[in-house]
Amino acid sequence: MSGQNQQEVVVEAENYDEALAKALKILGTTKKKVSVEVISTQKPGLLGFGKKSVILRVTPVPDLTQLVDEILGVDEKPAGRTENSQPRVEYSAEAVEATDGSVTIKDGVVLVTDPQLGGRFPVLTPNENTIITVNDVRIYEPTVVSSEDRIWVGTVQYKPEQKVEIEVSADKLTAYLKIQRFPGREYIIEDCPPTPELKPRPRLVKAVPPDPVLRKDIETIVQMSGIMYGLDLSGIDAAIDDVDSAETKIIIARGKPPVDARDGKIILKFDQGSPMRGINPYGEGLVNSVEVGTVLALKTPPVRGEAGMDIYGTPIPPREAVDVELLAKDGVQIVQNGRAAVALIAGRTVVEGKDNNIFRVIPVHTVHGDVNISVGNLKFKGDIHIFGSVLDGFRVEAGGNIKVYGSVIHAGLLAGGSVEVGKNIISSKVKTGGQAVLYKLTEPLFKEIRNKLEQLQGTVQQLKKHPSFSVADLNDGDGRLIHLLINSRYQVLTKIAAKLKELIDGDELLHDSFRRVVETIYNKLHGLGPLRIKESKELELLVQSIDEVFQEIEDLSATPADVHAAYVQNSWVQASGDIVISGAGSIISNLTAGGNIIINNDHGVVRGGQLTANGLIKLKEVGSSSEAAVTINLIGKSKLEAEFIHPIVIVEHGAQKYRFETWPARYVEAFANKEGKLVVNKLTSKGSEGL
Amino acid sequence: MLNIETSTENNIGCLKLIGELDISTIELFRTSLENIYSKASRVVLDFNEVQFLDSTGVGGLVQAIRKLEENSVGVQVQNIPQEVFEVLDLLGIPELLGEAIFVKKAE
Structure with a gap:
């Protein structure tokens, strides 16, 4: 046997058995004549990169040890043996009472005392890190024993072990070296006094730390992993020396992340104004005004990103930059090679498009006082701002929005866009959004x-x-x-x-x-x-x-045009968008909205007239104690929500009609259900009622 | 062709219609009904032997029932054959005048 002259070998294979076989072949020896140390086991990396491997250090052992092992004839050293030929059962002639049997462990030897006169037999239960055989068969469950049985109790002994692994982050930009150390452990079985049920207790007597990992082994593992970019093995020695830790994890390679592209961006440069005083800034309603030549928006061009590199040396492309184009409609010109939008006329700027990239300037005509006999009827294709009121049978028509800071009394407003009236609309006709x-x-x-x-x-x-x-x-x-x-x-x-x-x-x-x-x-x-x-x-x-x-x-895909006012009386108002009345409400008026009708200010009431909407009709108080008739028309999927409804209020949907009678109702909800049937939910002074 | 057998008993006038109720017979139906309803507080129309209806016939029937109701004379159409009932139902007549007025023939 040439084992003693042979150097140790380090081998790698897909699993333990293969690796060992390989080593034994090199050494020309057998399994029993070597000591084996697992240097590393590596699992396949993320995305299946790398393969499963085991690296072993196999060292031939001197023949002398071998010999001793062979003499003992076992791998696991016995901790004790029952003296089965001479069961230590003491018989007592005077025994008249039944006594239970018991088991005891002394110096690693199991002794069983049998029960007397029908007492119970003792039970032996295996424990963690223990091996118990009864009549040469290993037991795993609690087992009844007697003095007739051949019982042997031993412990499991662990060899020191360590695991070296390389972990790669999901983005393949970082690689970690992980060393896990499992010290070897030796146990002995503790003595135990006689007891009917015995579970042997192993006691740790020796913990043996594994030998430090060799740097060259780690280098081999790294080399096999295919990691080639951003390698930094400077931390390895410290990691190897960290022998007292159960686990050491260090970064051994860092890739280069890509630098993202910067998208093209539009920055609005014009003053978007502040809400008009006294007017609810619901939806639209911002006053903005630009002069000729005003820069409305600037575009910052997109910037390309920079590619990165992962730890395997594969380039990582950056995200593509997204560009956005400035576009001009009426009253706007794009200059400087598409980088700036400039106003050609004075007026109100409108920004459209889902990227907010289409610009338009709508001319604004301003009337500084009232619209009366000195101004006459007005007709203008852009917006009209009136700082006073519109009075006495005059008519104002605008292609864009109309804003009246005062009231509209005995007059008519017709706007392609929205209408905002700071104060009241009285005995007038107002229409927005065209047809x-x-x-x-x-x-x-x-x-x-x-x-x-x-x-x-x-x-x-x-x-x-x-x-x-x-x-x-x-x-x-x-x-x-x-x-x-x-x-x-x-x-x-x-x-x-x-x-x-x-x-x-x-x-x-x-x-x-x-x-x-x-x-x-x-x-x-x-x-x-x-x-x-x-x-x-x-x-x-x-x-x-x-x-x-x-x-x-x-x-007709026009954006809905709203009507905002503080108060409406004896008027006819039609809006393709919402009608919002923020003050005292609506008295004997006919309101029709393609969107919602909202009159839910604390003092907002609806007395008399007719309300029709395609969306939500949200009201506070409807009708009056003197029974002012109000008709509410629900169209399609529209819905009425009102806090208080007086009698003689009628809700209609298509050909269906519901009339509130006799009792005022609270928290009313009315809508058409899936079958198109008008549903009215309400609370009355008589209690809750669903219809 | 339509034959109408008329009888009155306990203020209940009964018209038994045999044949078809259509443009050619509607006048006969109207006259027969007028002769009876002033003497009765309730009218029963027996449709057991009615085979066909046309638009004019149904229109006349609807008018007649409405007129009876206006004059507070109770009315019921009884023994309506399944097929004839289907026609009335397609036209939405029971829904219009009241389901209780139209009684199908027992199978």
Whole structure:
């Protein structure tokens, strides 16, 4: 045997057994003649990089030790043995009472005392780090023993071990060296007095720290890991010397993170103003004004980023820079190669586009006093600002917004954009957003009519095929049947047609084509109209004209224009966006909003008149104790929320009507449910009530 | 063709209709009804033998029932054959005038 002359070997393989086999082959020896130390075990890295490996140091042991081991014939040294041939059971002739058996451990030897006269047998239970065999079979569960059994108790002995691993962060920018140390442990079994149930207690008598890792082993591991960029092994020696720690972790490589690109950016340069005094800055409502040549916005160009490098030497590309383009509409010019937007006219700047990159300047016409006989009617394509009031039958028309710091009394305002009135609107007509509001409001009604007309045609076909239905009177077309259906199953058509007519009446500014469609529908479906229908084709033409209206509505994508005022009395107000009344409320007025109607100031009341909205109608107090009738029209998915409603307030949705009677109601909610049925929830003085 | 058998008993007028209620027979139906309702506080229309309806017939029926109700004369249409009931239902008549007025024939 040449083992003694052989140097130790360090081998690497995928697992322990392979590595050991490899070493034994090199050494030309057998498993029992070597000592084995695990230098490292490495798991596959993240993303499967690297492979599983075990590195062992295998050293031949001198033959003498070998010999001793062979003489002892076991790997685990026995801590004791029962003297099974001479069970130490003491018999007592005088014993008259039953006694339980017991087990004891003394100097590592297990002694069993058997029970007397039907007493209980003792039980032996294995413990952590102990090995118990009963009659040469290892036990894992509590086991009943007697003095007849051959019992052996030993301990598990641990060899010192350490693990060396390389960990790589998810972004592959950092690599760590991790050394875990597991000291070797030797135990002996503690003595134990006689007891019926014994669980041997191992006591740690010796903890052996593992030998320090060798620097060259670590270098080998690093080399095999493929890490090549940003390596810094200067901390390794300190990590190796840190023998008292169970775990040491140091950074051994750092990649270079990429430098991100800087996106192109638009910086607004004009004064966006402050909310107009006394006017609720709800949504829009900022006063901003620019002069000719004012720089509205500057663009900072995008800057490219810089690539980084991960620890494996792979470049990491930076994020691409996003550019944004300055665009000009009316009244704006883009200069300096697209880097600046400059006002061509004086006026109000409007910023549009989802990147806030489209600029427009709307001219502003300012009236410093009242609009009266000295100013006359006003018509201007941009915004109009009036610092006084609009009085006495004058009319102000603006393509953009109208702002009146005072009141509007016996006058008319017509704006393509929004209207803000600092004080009151009294006995006046106000309209914003052009036709959009009416289109929006009528859309659900048109839809319902269209829907019902199609259903009606289906019913006509069904009836004509029915065996018990005679078509003898339909020689001149289906007119008679259609008339019957409009007056029975499809009665609702008549009601919706009337509602449509009601909405457009009083709007002198309506497009003729739109009015014509509504009037045709009304004439065909209402009153004696159905009598004039001669055949189904006429219904198809109605459906067609409704589809044309839908097209028109769709084309109107104008941003909703709001109306803000402190107080409205005896007036007609129509907004394609919201109507917000921030002061004392609305008295005997007709308010129509494509968006919401909000009158929920603490003193805000709605007395008399009619409110129609496509969105939320949020009110404080509606009606009065003197029973001022108020009608609230809900359209489509709109909803009413009111804190207090007096009797004789009517809520309508399509053809459905609900009337508040006798008792005032609190916390009222009204809306159409999924089936289109009007639902009114409220509290009355009689208690809560859901309808 | 429509035959109408009329009878009055305990202030209840009964019209039994046999045949079809349509543009050619609606006048007969109207006249028969007018003859009876002034003498009765309640009218029963027996539809057991009605085979067809047309738009004019249904229209006339609706008008007649409305007129009876205006004059506070109770009315019920009884023994309506399934198929005839389907026609009335498609037209939405029971929904319009009251479901209780229209009684289907027992199967």
